[in-house]
Amino acid sequence: MHIHVVSQNETLNNIAQSYNVSVDELIRTNEIPNPNDLVAGQTIVIPITGSFYYVQPGDSLWSISQRVGIPYQELARINGISVNQTLSVGQRLYIPPRPKTDAEFNAYVEPRGTSVSPALENDARRVAPYLTYLAPFSFQALRNGSLREPPLNTLPAIARENNVVLMMVITNLENGAFSDELGRILLNDQEIQTRFLDNIVRVANQYGFGDIHFDFEYLRPEDREAYNQFLRRAKARFTQQGWLLSTALAPKTRADQPGRWYEAHDYSAHGEIADFVVLMTYEWGYSGGPAMAVSPIGPVRRVIEYAISEMPSSKVMMGQNLYGYDWTLPFVQGSTARAVSPQQAIEIAARYNVSILYDYNAQAPHFNYTDENGRRHEVWFEDARSIQAKFDLVKELNLRGMSYWKLGLSFPQNWLLISDNFNVRKRT
Incomplete structure (x- = not known):
């Protein structure tokens, strides 16, 4: 697939003709929210085999071959030059598709209230073919050792029907916040x-969970080793169940990183005990802070490399x-920023x-606007370019895969590009 960046005054007709695809196919695959009013800098994934590279100043056939991982002689042959x-x-050069790698994908889904909304169920059903795990958020631990269950509705059935492992997310959330006292107990x-x-064990067997996932946050630093020992005990118990x-x-980014969020999380021990971990590599730009990219690729890379x-x-x-x-x-x-999906941002x-605009340092799109009341706004979001940069990092560092927070926010280009980059591993 090819990622096309819309130029000023470009139309879907122009774009479709240049790639020999139909306008309807572009609208359908990208779920384009503004087909009659494209904006400069908007990305459109072109559903073709392979992609194109447009020659930049200073490029040579050899430098392009290094960038795309194809011998320059082969690149010349393919393009008839x-x-x-x-x-x-x-000049436009055709780049053939590269071999796909295997990877796993998880998506959290967070029902609100007493049931899973039809919109959330539909989103889970639509993306389940691209998932290895589906993670309802969350089962809340209580101080007496019992669990407060989230609504699940048809989520277990959706997982079964799509060969997806149902992930049981367990948190130390109490009254809407992570509780170190609950964790201590x-x-x-x-x-x-x-x-x-x-x-x-009882609840996981009841619903058919295949992975037990602990999201214990803001634990006391002195409970670091207690958390490790608990995970060892839990692992032994769950292995008996085949989970x-x-x-x-x-x-x-380092073992002794200070701060309430970090100190009780022992990367080395979790790497030894757990089957896998999810790194929360987002929220550098967050709702209660100043405007910036939510997951700039530099900080993300530094966390993963550690x-x-x-x-x-x-x-x-x-x-x-x-x-x-x-x-x-x-x-x-x-003040609090408003969350928007990539589609809403467009x-x-x-x-x-x-x-x-696109910040190549952060690998993230952004723009500014002034609303009807004269208030200025700044928006940072994700697009095809930013998610491709993350997929490239997954492949470069040979990671297990990617975990999404959270379903219910439309980003169709993400799922298009998963199928272009990876073979989604199914475990059940």
Whole structure:
């Protein structure tokens, strides 16, 4: 597949003709929200075999071959040109598809209220073919070792029908926040811990969960080793059932990183005990902070490179946001940005007739606009280019795969590009 970046005044007709595809196919595959009003900088995934490269100033056949991983002689042959030919800026070269790699994909889904909304169920059903795991968020541990269950509705059936492992996400959430006191009780009171594990086994068997996933956050630093010992005990218990054990880890770049979110998460121990981990490599730009990319690729890379220094890369899943944020400017401490899907971000840019820019350092799209009330806004989100950059990192570092937070935010280009880059591993 090819990622096309819309130029000023381009139309879908122009784009479709240049790639010999139909307008209807472009609209359908990309679910384009603004087909009659494209904006400069918007990306469109062209559903073709292979891709195209447009020659840039300073390029040579050899430098392009290094970039795309194809011998320059083969690149010349495929494009019907001489190996000695001088390339013209803007010249289009065809790049054949590269071999796909195997990878696993997880998506969290967070029902609200007492049932799973039809929209969430439909989203889970639509993307399940691209998933290895589906993770309802969350079973909340209670201080007596019991569990508060989230609504599941048809999610277990959707997982079964699509050969997807149902992931049982268990958190130390209490009254809407992660509780270190709840964590202290579960990790240190052996009687309650035994009851807790008994309840996990009972519920997991009831619903057919195949992976037990602990997302314990903001634990006390002094409970670091207690958490490790609990995971060892849980792993032994779950292995008897034939289940996997996984954990969510705060995005650290060194073992002794200070801060309440980080100190009780022992990368080395989790890498030894768990079958795999999910790194929460997002929220650098977050709803309560100043405007910036949610998952800039530099910080993401640094976290992953630290992680794979402590554990096998085959145990690491990169966390990835399926959303962006719309901040009102100037940023004021205490204000909250609005979450937007990639599709919504494009619609906003079209509505206010502003171009989408791309930060190559962060590998993320963004734009500014002024609303009807004269308030200035800054939007950072994800597009085909940004997710392809993350897929390239997954392949470069030989990671297990990627884990998405969270379903319900439309990003059709992500799923298109999964199928172009990877063979999705199914475990059941």
